[in-house]
Amino acid sequence: MTKNIFVVGLNELNAERLKRLRGVEDVTFHPLLTPAQVSDTQDFDIPAMLEEAEARLDAFDGSIDAIVGYIDFPVSTMLPILCKKYGTPQASLESLLKCEHKYWSRKVMAEVIPDHIPKFTAFDPFDDDALSKIGEADLRFPFFVKPIKSSGSRLGFRIDSPEDFDYAIEKLRAEIRSIGEPFDHVLSQADIPDDIKAVEGHYCMAEQVIGGRQCTVEGYVHNGEVFPYGTVDSIRYPQVLSFFYYLYPSTLPKRVQDTMNEITRTIMAHIGYDNAGFNIEYYWDEVSNKIWLLEINTRIAQSHCDLFEMVDGVSHQQVTVDLGLGRKPDMPSGEGPENVAAEFFYRVFFNDATVARAPSRAEVEVAAEQVEGTRISSYVTRGSKLSDLPEQDAYSFAVASIWMGASKQSKLLWNYEQVMKKLNYEFTDIVE
Template structure:
């Protein structure tokens, strides 16, 4: 058998290098579909046009199309079932994917089998001037959280403590929700939806009871109906804010809590009917109440976690995505990596906005990476940029740099990052605090 052709939506050089280190990669040829900048560096997603161009690229290819994969959230995740159906390659069905990604439909399905592990919720129209009173009628009171029915990352998510907060949040939502609602509605039109779900399209939002605690992500896959969780990553936030400080693997949650989260994962993914694809589920453990909450389901591996699995287990969990797309049980190692623990850190500023004057130069970055073996630093900004130009940010801060590190212990990992962060020097002007 010759090399198998695997097409990756939004393939960039960084991910190509990782993919070529996977088990069996010598038998694969990786090809890009859709330029990386169209899915990484923008908030505008002309998904119908992107699908058309992707299909043309695949049809023009002189050879078999053995697999089509991607690692990004919207729009890549929702494009894959449509492309795979057209070319007869393996992935989850569009409807099972939407039962995860359409936040209202997902909560309805979750309530059917794990209702004690989800918050109270209701959908609302951000353009409805009576929305706040209707949320109250549904039994949700301050504080609560709002977010779009379909969002990307933490964008346009807000904690609501007062009517003034709600007015501010809906103002932002009215201005910006169309960037995702219009392309997401195109995807919804391709699916068979219950009427209760079809009435709540991409222009709607969710209001949910505030949940919290120790946050983590269960990474898993489904292969021919078998749900397999294979790793849990801790998500650690900055104190008193919603912004992430780091992702850490392996999780330090108590073993019994990890086991229960894995049980819940098997229950909900089997109930949804999701199959032959990777996923991850974000959970909270409220230690005070000893209560587990399911936050959301994502229909992909977490790209942020690839390096963590490589450092600790020996290979990026892109292995899972590629194997599944080829119809193979994933060949994912366990604890065969160079480090006992690994983290992805977010170097942030908490400005409303500012102009970047200077950033660490390549020589300084290279020197830091040499000082801390196993470290990789990716700057997210360049001189002259306004922070507000950065795509895919949360509503409270800006990530100036991403830092991946490995170590022999949690304590060493945190100490190394603290020393490194002191030497990442940025300068700003026109700061709006």
């Protein structure tokens, strides 16, 4: 009997990935809301999106067997609401918010893994005394600030001086309500403690600077049991905060990965998160042998899908689909054609610019042909402004992503250089 799975924000690329999963011969995937509505925008009208999604589901003449997604806000926060209404498996809204509301998340972490989190406090960016209140919370320069709810690295800043803080506050005040207000709507649907209610959607976090070798542990919870299944290294450009590439499998020592997996099991079980995928970002400070938990994301990392397919034989969307259907994920290990795989980010470090030239579709295809199995996504077109790109960090713009595999890491880096020689981007109206 055919099973019907609705995928929020389904695009062409992921529709193809889903067809290659295990055990989907009897599954039909249906799009629910468009990528333009949920990811290619910074305007999130969650009540309207929920209303449209529910109308589509109500009108469907057939069984609704699963409702899934692989995108951060707003999709991740809408899924528990939709799944609860239509009776399909998913983590509860409250357990999800204990991960996604960064202040609530840190409070919960402090209960069971206090040695693995930095000093932190919440603050209102519209409070003119915010900096002094951060100081009263025993946070000194340098520290990081970020929204209590964001996606990617958007609106995250390292603060080394009062001038840095003023710059960050200007940016935060201008842009934070675009996520803060829709996040408030989600918070209003949940049963939240009073001290957390006081930290509204437009609030921010200040946190002690932590660092080291960064990675992401991908995992899921099935019927209360936590399963970490893969660790991906996050490697930055030299001297900056922007990511250069994600590498799978991780090169961290096994003992470090084992400890991270144990921390992962402890915190996810304590939160009560269940029947859904997640990933947790960590740092390992090699000098002090200290493991820091950076944040929890309530979804698989879409950027890692091709990496798992190249190395393990199937995209880890397998986890999302199997859990959505209420079954334990059939996620293989080491069955892919490559030993290592990466997603590289080609970035430019401008405040803004206009794209004077971008590679044509034919040029992108020629570049991809340099190394078998390579996939390239170019995010800009001639005449577009970099500041219009969604989901960017505070220091650079990713204009293309390149996914590729190889027999070893050094070969992977050499292959990337060969591909990039065929991609030509030019910019004008550059704001340094």
